[in-house]
Amino acid sequence: MIGMPEPAVRAVRPRVRRHAVVLGAGLIALLAAAVLSVGIGSGDVGLGAAWHLMFSGQSGYDAAVVHSMRLPRTVLAVAAGAALAASGVLMQTLTRNPLADPGVFGVNAGASALVVMAISLFGLTGFTGYVWFGFLGAALASAVTFALGTRSGASSTPMRLALAGAAVSAALTAFTNAFVYFDTASFAQYRSWIVGSLAVPNATVVWQAVPFVAVGLIVALMLAAPLNALALGEDTGTALGSRTGRTRLLGVAVVVVLCGATTAAAGPIAFVGLAVPHLVRAFTGPDHRLLLPYCTVFAPLLVLLADIVGRVVLPNGEIQVAIMTALLGGPVFVLIARRKRLAEL
Amino acid sequence: MGQLSVRVAPRGAVVGGVLLLLMAGLWLIALWPGSDVMTPGAVLSTLGGHGSISDEAVVYSWQMPRAVTAIGVGMALGSAGAIFQGISRNPLGSPEIVGFTTGAATGALLSLTVLGTAALPTWLGALIGAAACAALIYLVAFNHGIRTGRLILVGIGCNAILLAVNSLLISRADFYDAKSAANWLIGSLDGRGWNHAIPVAIAVAVLLPLALGRAPALRMLEMGDEHARGLGLRVEGERLVLLVLGVALVSTAVTAAGPIAFVSLAAPHLAKLLTRSGTRPLLLSALMGSVLLQAADVAASRVTEHLLPVGVVTGLLGGCYLAWLVSRRAR
Numbered sequence: 001m002i003g004m005p006e007p008a009v010r011a012v013r014p015r016v017r018r019h020a021v022v023l024g025a026g027l028i029a030l031l032a033a034a035v036l037s038v039g040i041g042s043g044d045v046g047l048g049a050a051w052h053l054m055f056s057g058q059s060g061y062d063a064a065v066v067h068s069m070r071l072p073r074t075v076l077a078v079a080a081g082a083a084l085a086a087s088g089v090l091m092q093t094l095t096r097n098p099l100a101d102p103g104v105f106g107v108n109a110g111a112s113a114l115v116v117m118a119i120s121l122f123g124l125t126g127f128t129g130y131v132w133f134g135f136l137g138a139a140l141a142s143a144v145t146f147a148l149g150t151r152s153g154a155s156s157t158p159m160r161l162a163l164a165g166a167a168v169s170a171a172l173t174a175f176t177n178a179f180v181y182f183d184t185a186s187f188a189q190y191r192s193w194i195v196g197s198l199a200v201p202n203a204t205v206v207w208q209a210v211p212f213v214a215v216g217l218i219v220a221l222m223l224a225a226p227l228n229a230l231a232l233g234e235d236t237g238t239a240l241g242s243r244t245g246r247t248r249l250l251g252v253a254v255v256v257v258l259c260g261a262t263t264a265a266a267g268p269i270a271f272v273g274l275a276v277p278h279l280v281r282a283f284t285g286p287d288h289r290l291l292l293p294y295c296t297v298f299a300p301l302l303v304l305l306a307d308i309v310g311r312v313v314l315p316n317g318e319i320q321v322a323i324m325t326a327l328l329g330g331p332v333f334v335l336i337a338r339r340k341r342l343a344e345l
Numbered sequence: 346m347g348q349l350s351v352r353v354a355p356r357g358a359v360v361g362g363v364l365l366l367l368m369a370g371l372w373l374i375a376l377w378p379g380s381d382v383m384t385p386g387a388v389l390s391t392l393g394g395h396g397s398i399s400d401e402a403v404v405y406s407w408q409m410p411r412a413v414t415a416i417g418v419g420m421a422l423g424s425a426g427a428i429f430q431g432i433s434r435n436p437l438g439s440p441e442i443v444g445f446t447t448g449a450a451t452g453a454l455l456s457l458t459v460l461g462t463a464a465l466p467t468w469l470g471a472l473i474g475a476a477a478c479a480a481l482i483y484l485v486a487f488n489h490g491i492r493t494g495r496l497i498l499v500g501i502g503c504n505a506i507l508l509a510v511n512s513l514l515i516s517r518a519d520f521y522d523a524k525s526a527a528n529w530l531i532g533s534l535d536g537r538g539w540n541h542a543i544p545v546a547i548a549v550a551v552l553l554p555l556a557l558g559r560a561p562a563l564r565m566l567e568m569g570d571e572h573a574r575g576l577g578l579r580v581e582g583e584r585l586v587l588l589v590l591g592v593a594l595v596s597t598a599v600t601a602a603g604p605i606a607f608v609s610l611a612a613p614h615l616a617k618l619l620t621r622s623g624t625r626p627l628l629l630s631a632l633m634g635s636v637l638l639q640a641a642d643v644a645a646s647r648v649t650e651h652l653l654p655v656g657v658v659t660g661l662l663g664g665c666y667l668a669w670l671v672s673r674r675a676r
Contacts, residue, residue, distance in 0.1 A: 148672045160671050163614065167668035170607040174660025177531045181654060187524060195512045271505045278498075319513065326509030334485055334502035337495055 019290060026297040030078070033304040037074040038066065040308055072203035077307050077321070078300040079206075079213040080198070080266050083258035085280075085299030086220045088273030089291055090251045093227050095162040101274030105161075105252070106168035107259040108268040110141025113172040115193055116179045120186040130193075131205055131264050137172075138260035144168050146252045150245075196269035196322030198307050205265045212261035217296060220254050223247060224288040231286065271326040272299055275333045282336060302329055357620045357629060364632040368416065371639035375412035376404055379647070410542040411534055414601055415642045415655075416635045417545035418534075419608060421598040423634020424556055426609030427616070427627045428591035431563040432584050433497050439610040440595040443497050444504030448478020449599040450530060451507050451514075457526045458518035467529060468541070468600050475596035478503065496588065532605030532656030534642050541601045548597040553631060556590045560627040563587060606660040608634050611667050618670055637663060 039048075084102060091100040103109065114137030118130035149164035180187055200206060229242035230251075237244045262269070276299045277291065284290040303325060310324035319327075377388045383400060391400045429440050440446055452474020456465040486499040511530075515523045562583045565573040573580050595609065612634035616626050619633075641658040 144668075148668050164668060164671050166610060167664045167671060169664070170610070170660045171664030171668065174606060174657045174664065177660065178653065178657045180527060181531060181657065184524060187527070188520065191516065191523060191527075195516050270508065275502070275505065320516070323509040323513050323516075326505045330502050330506035330509070333505070334499050337498035337502055338485065 019284070023293060023297055026294070026301065030297060030301045030304070033301055033308070034074050034078065037077065037304050037308055038070045040312060068203045069199075072200065072206040073198045073307070074304070075210060076198050076200065076206045076265060077303045079210055080262045080269060080321075081272060081276075081300035081303035082217055082296040083213045083262045084269060084272040084303075085276040085295035086217055086292055087255045087258045088277045089288065089295055090220060090223075090227070090255050091273065092277055093231050093288070094248060094251050094255075095165070096231070097162050098278065100162060100165075101270060102255060102259045103169065103268070103270055103273070105145050105165045105255060105259075106141035106172055107138045107255065108263060108270065109169040109172035109176070110137035110139075111135070111260070111263040112194060112268060113137050113176045114140070116176050116186065116190050119189050120179045120183045134264035134267075135260040138263055139256050141168050141172055142252055142256040146249075150248065193267050195320045196263075196267035197320035198266055199318065199320075200265060209261040209265040212257050216254050216258040216261070219250065220258070221292050221296075223250060223254065224292050227251070227288040228286075231288075267322065269303075269322040269325065271322070271329055272303060275329055276302065279329075279333060279336060357626055360616070360620050361629055361632060364629065364636055367636045368632065368639065371636065371643060372412050372416065374643050374647075375415065375639060376408045378403055378408055406538070410539045411537045411642070412639070413542040414537040414545055415534055415639045417542065417549045418598045418602045418605065419612075419635035419638030420549050420553060420631040421545070421594040421634075422605065422608040422638070423612035423616075424553055424627055424631035425591045425594040425598070426611075426634065427613040427630035428556060428563065428587050428594075429609070430613050431567050431627075432587050432591075434567060434569075440591060441604065441606075441609065443500030444482065444507060445475050445478055445500070445592050445595050446599050446604045447504050447507040447511065448481075449475035449596060450604055451510055452477070453529055453603070454511055454514045454526050457529060458514050458522040471600045471603075472596060475592070475599060478507065479592050479596075528654065529603050531654045532603040532659070533654035534602055534645075535652065535654070537601065545597055545601045548593070552590055552594050552597070556587070556594070557628055559583065559587055559590070563627060603656065605638065605656045607663045608637050608659055611663045612637055614667060615670070 087102040087107075088100075091102055091104055092098055094100075095104065097104075111134035114133040115130050118124045118133040122130075124130045124133075145161065145165045145168045148168070149161035180190060226242050226244075226247040229237040229240050230244050230247050231237075232240070234244060259273075276295055280291060280294045280298060284294050303321060306324035306328050307321045309328065310319040310321055313319060373388075376392070377383065377385050383403060387396060387400050388404060390396050391404045396404065425440050429443070433443075449471040452470035452472070453467045454470075455474070456467050456470030460470075482496065482500050482503050485503070486496040515526050518526065562573075562578060565576055565578050566580065566584060566587075570580050573583075598605070598609075613630040615637070616629040616633040620626060620629060637659060638655065641662060642655045644662065645653040645655045645658040
């Protein structure tokens, strides 16, 4: 009995070290990708020149390209990737459903609905005009889903939450479709927003969105341990002393903030929130204290790489990041689904 | 042992009867093109064989194929939804999630934006797309045999890829092609003639009884693999057959009407909630799907002034109804 703790401690340390090494490697890769992202693009500014311009304080066309296009874009890629993946983890735990992605709370549908309404009804055709309607829409849709799907003491809350989200999404998508169907003029504007893209027309939005994402991520990381308890089930979690109702409420709030800010700035990006948690979980297991940090590091890496490829792959023009992440990440997801055992369905 | 015994739950039978009545009633309403064309009485007398030639043309060539298509597509979507939710044991497990409808959409979009509908009619593109997608998913998921859990996950991955491809096609197309593609994606029963209705009717008449014959297997699968195996069920084989039937039903529906939102997700839930049973009843899901779609079609073409596509109405009404039911449930 006296000798028992020794093997346990010896077993823990290498595991922690392994995770620290992998995370560190991930961070370095992320930094490298960020450097690449600032250095590559359709303008004529090369890698070295771009970095020189970023810190030199010069003005001029090339500096403008770096400061107002490439840098915000890189920052948005990192923010969006981390935000979406973290939200995906939260969604899948809160609904206890591995098929959940941030859209399952009606987030994307709500954002789209209010954006198209702003364009069509209020005539807000400027990007900065309609963009924050997306945030509002995401928040409203999630609030409705949450109100519908939770009831104190209900043991079937995860499924009700998922169903409520599906119902709200369907209603809002239909609402959006009605506008798109009839208002041909706003279709053009809507068409450019609906495919998630990091090429935001106005970089101020990125700097406005970043604080939201930062706060959301911090709260999400703090929720890691309560989420572990919640994942054990309603009764077990409560028996362990975890305040499941409060965790759920905070979790939904975090999803709204993270997804709302991201969708407002970049448009709906669907794939990251669904697939990255699965891919990461295959490596880390279901412990949220590992899952969330890993997602915060590796999801931005995926988004950055996808964005870089999307910028260079076509001779003129670019492929939006929402499309590129699915085209690149999809096959990876499929290949892993073939071999390893992903979360039980 | 020459007897056939069928267990009929009384509440289920009552709900089924009500749904059948609703289906018949909605079918009759759908046959009436509106008071500026014909009176309802004229519709009834045409059905009885006493209508004028123009009335017969209106009822039999315009209204009836659309009404029949609505019933067929609704039943196909409802039953496919029950199958997918049963085999994935997941309330969100509708055929839309695992990518077959998206594959059909990719085929249709290729015909609308790249190839042109003269070269490839939209419905044929949709059919080829669904079949190609299903074959692709099956081939990729085949790794020393098929496990349907893996099949569904591969389907989700393929769905994401194909959604991206569809976005790419729409964003690269010229404006009017993109608009017609976006319209097709909403799902509509406008202009559906006998060339849509007959294939749908045949497909449903063949596939649905096959699926219903497997309904006991579906119920056992919902209980869990261990229980099903313990009851003597060949789990993987049965699941694969049900999956094929579900895909065929969905492909039929999408080919005829485009990817109509939400019917395959909502109909099984509504049927289950109405009968308060533990499992998703397959036949009742089919009937519920039909009622949902028919009601939506009547609302879309009759109640609203402008002609709304039916996909908008199913989403709005279905979503609100399901939301209300979810919030009301005491359990």
